[in-house]
């Protein structure tokens with residue numbers, strides 16, 4: 487327990503009234519989060535501490551600890567109830583912590599409080615996979631056909647093509663749909679933590695382990711689906727252990743003496759060619775053949791150009807709802823450009839481009855200029871760094887437009903960041919992140 491105390495530090499507190507409006511903050515909070523009192527006082531706390539959309543700050547118990555994002559920093563925050571007022575004290579800033587300390591800390595919290603989101607029911611169904619091209623229709627049909635079996639599925643395709651979406655849709659159509667869908671991003675877990683995360687551990691298996699032990703993702707997915715995203719990044723040793731689970735349908739926790747039967751369906755995904763990795767000795771051939779029972783290759787957006795505009799319209803609708811904007815159409819010139827672009831980041835990229843455009847657009851039509859920004863303004867702000875703001879990669883051009891939009895909003899709001907964020911229709915935390923990213927004053 488001493489160690490847990492060591493990782494906790496006071497990053498300042500925010501005080502709110504009974505209506506959830508900020509009435510003050512400590513001096514260290516302003517300093518650590520670089521927020522001005524004018525950007526804070528009187529604002530709703532939900533605009534300062536961003537949590538997942540399903541999470542409500544209302545009614546949290548005294549001393550409850552939760553995770554949230556403040557000014558772009560992921561934090562753990564403790565609630566102190568004081569009669570009508572509430573104090574939110576930031577006790578951990580994740581970017582200031584070693585990963586192992588963070589794991590130790592989250593383990594020390596009561597069960598299910600923070601890790602609730604690690605087990606989710608699949609959210610997407612096949613109807614929500616936008617696209618009518620024969621290429622995507624064929625994949626949807628195959629996926630729907632195998633959904634009802636319990637076979638292992640390997641989803642391949644470039645980054646951003648929708649592999650996770652398909653995994654969720656397959657789970658949602660299977661007989662396991664009422665059971666958990668447990669996603670694991672194999673690239674995001676450090677090698678040394680991998681086995682304990684996937685296989686779980688028994689009490690006292692290693693120093694820092696939870697007293698009562700911990701189930702791994704395989705156990706959490708019991709009777710449901712385990713989605714192993716970016717499986718190519720699975721450490722070689724863990725590959726052997728996973729293979730044994732697949733073959734024997736049993737799992738043994740680290741430090742354990744007995745095995746438990748497992749009934750899970752595995753869906754794995756990779757955007758790297760596993761066959762090449764096998765040749766390079768980085769991926770086990772025997773595991774590959776276990777996973778390769780059924781391969782679904784999701785086509786890139788380049789291979790199904792006719793889906794580009796339906797996807798763009800879909801995301802315009804999506805962001806209209808999310809941002810409260812009223813874009814009704816996409817200008818024909820922008821439509822031409824969208825069709826011609828080759829989309830290396832696939833659907834994730836088109837979604838991001840539309841989102842950026844929708845943050846900048848003025849009026850009911852999304853135009854090429856909404857992405858690039860109006861030429862007059864670019865002349866006014868030479869600091870965009872290039873003479874021709876339309877040259878460079880799409881990311882650079884859009885980045886320049888975004889930077890210009892922020893500069894203009896800040897200028898129009900005379901430096902009031904909250905007002906600027908409102909004009910841009912983005913959260914103030916997101917504005918702070920972008921100001922830091924573009925090194926703006």
Ligand SMILES: Nc1ncnc2c1ncn2[C@@H]1O[C@H](COP(=O)(O)OP(=O)(O)OP(=O)(O)O)[C@@H](O)[C@H]1O
Nearest residue numbers: 614615616644645646647648649650651757833834
């Ligand atoms: N056909 C589609 N219709 C609507 N949204 C989609 C579609 N395909 C992908 N998306 C959206 O695009 C984004 C990227 O999709 P997803 O995360 O499933 O891709 P991925 O192939 O798993 O990427 P990676 O290989 O990088 O993990 C998500 O926000 C997803 O909701």
